[in-house]
Amino acid sequence: MLKAISLFSGVGGLDFGFEAAGFKTSVAVEMDKYCCQNMRENQGWVVLEEAIENVSTEDLLKAADLKVGEADVLIGGPPCQPFSKMGYWSTGDSKRLSDPRANTLIEYLRVLEEAQPKAFLLENVQGMTFSNKDDGFKFLLDGIEEINQRAGTNYSSNFKVLNAAEYGVPQHRSRFFLIGCREGTEFSFPEITHKDQSKGENELLFEGKNLKPFNTAWDAIGDLPDPKDPTLNLGGKWADLLPSIPEGENYLWHTDRKGGLPIFGWRTRYWNFLLKLSKKLPSWTIAAQPGSATGPFHWNNRRLSPEEMGRLQTFPDGLTYSCHLREVQRMIGNAVPSLMAEILASEIKYQFFGMSKRRKYKLMPKKNEKRAISTAVQPVDQKYQDLVGCHKAHPGTGKGPGAIRQSS
Structure with missing residues (x-):
């Protein structure tokens, strides 16, 4: 069995996928106590509960x-906050490499050079490659080239969002x-296999590719019973407004450009x-640290349960979480979808190790054949009626108020 070293393992999203493809996680390094606890309880991996900068490669290999x-x-997926879209939204820019959390890139490269694995995979947010904000990306490519010069290796480096x-x-993630x-x-990334067939557009682009329709949230969680868990109920100022928003919509429903109240x-x-x-x-990206x-949210106007979030991340069924829902969502929201990891791991096996590909992926959701019936929309609660009126639209292009401040 092929052996993997896992850094910044989180709750194990990448590892679940690599193990589904036939790899074994020989050791996982993670500093978060809740992630470590859940990895040990669910998988029994060797887990080093420590910040990577405090773990020597010698101890890691041992x-x-x-x-x-x-x-x-x-x-591994080094912490992504220094390169995330949220940083650009809030300030119009972010610290990127000057952020102390970006030191994890240095540590990843350090282990790569000292352990010299036969292959590597690094995951991060797409902001890593934003135009004129790609210093972290360039740092990685330069670092790999320097490793090759110092260590006499010949590491290739192929990337894609x-x-x-x-x-x-x-x-969507x-x-x-x-x-x-x-x-x-060189690594060739696999071609896409699914597309949005609900809009009927760009058909010429997909001719001859035999693409399947997107797997949906209904496919993933529609067969699960309602958990009847009061901790999933919404709180806060806007909790009672959610039932008046249709499935697939957000607050924009209640603006003068949509079908709700302004x-x-x-x-x-x-x-x-x-x-x-x-x-x-499909679901939109599961947030790691959501506000109220x-x-x-679930179409039944509540938060998603741990099992539902795991399904949307294509985690294997049967995982348990011994911590508060807030910590569970943070762990799951920070993870890589395990099916995505399984697909890439299978390609690594085939392209780098000459092993056969699987025709079917273990973590691919099955289509839910039960008919999906939309949840009824409720009238706007009386408490929000005083907010109805003329509201000024955002003047920018969707990059956030911080970006507007930066350009003014």
């Missing part, structure tokens, strides 16, 4: 029972992947403010 050069793959929904994940091979073999100005809130899942579409009104 824990994995591996020698230099023996690991088949190094995987992938939307998980286009590969069968029932969730665009992430940057950097993949390489020690022997210099309670908000157009594009004056974050996109996922009062955002509700649609049974006909931050979706996506």
Whole structure:
């Protein structure tokens, strides 16, 4: 069995996918106590509960029972906040490499050089490649080239931003992947397999590709019973407004450009403010640290349960979480969709190790054949009637008020 070293493992999103593809997580390094606890309870992996800068590569290899050069793959998703879209929204820019959290890129490269795995995969937010904000991306490419010069390796470096929904994940989640091979073999990213067929557009683009329709939130969680858990009930100022928003809509429904009441100005809130899942579409990205009104919410006007969030991230069924819902959502929201990891791991096996591809993926959701019936929309609660009126639209282009401040 091929052996993986996992850094910044979180709750194990990448690892679930690599194990589904036939790899074994020999050691996982993670500093978050809740993530470590859940990995141990659910998987029984060797887990080093420590910040990576405090773990020597010698100790890492010893824990994995591996020698230099023996690991088949190094995987990890260094903390992404320094390069995330949220940073650009709030200030019009972000610290990126000057953010102390970006030191994790240095640590990833350090382990890559010292452990010399046969292959590597690094995941991060798509903001890593934003135009004129790609210093972290360039740092990685330069770092890999320097490793090759110092260590005599020949690591290739191939990268792409992938939307998980286009590969069968029932969730829109665009992430940057950097993949390489020690022997210099170039990696070809797999072609997309799914598309949005609900709009009937761009048909010429997909001719001859035999693409399947997106897997939807209904496919992923429509068979689950309602958890009847009071901790999933909404609180806060806007909780009673959510039932008046249709499936697949957000607060924009209640503006003068949509079908509800003009309670908000157009594009004056974050996109996922009062955002509700649609049974006909994939989920939007699961947020790691949501506010009281931050979706996506269930179509039954509540928060998503841990099992539902796990399904939308294509985690294997049967996982348990021994912590508060807030911590569970943070762990799951920070993870990589496991099906996306399984697909890339299968390609790594095929392209770098000459092993056969699977015809079917273990973590691919099955279509829900039960008919989806839209949840009825309720009238706007009386408490919000005083907010109805003329509200000014956001003057910008969707980059956030911080970006407007920066340009003025």
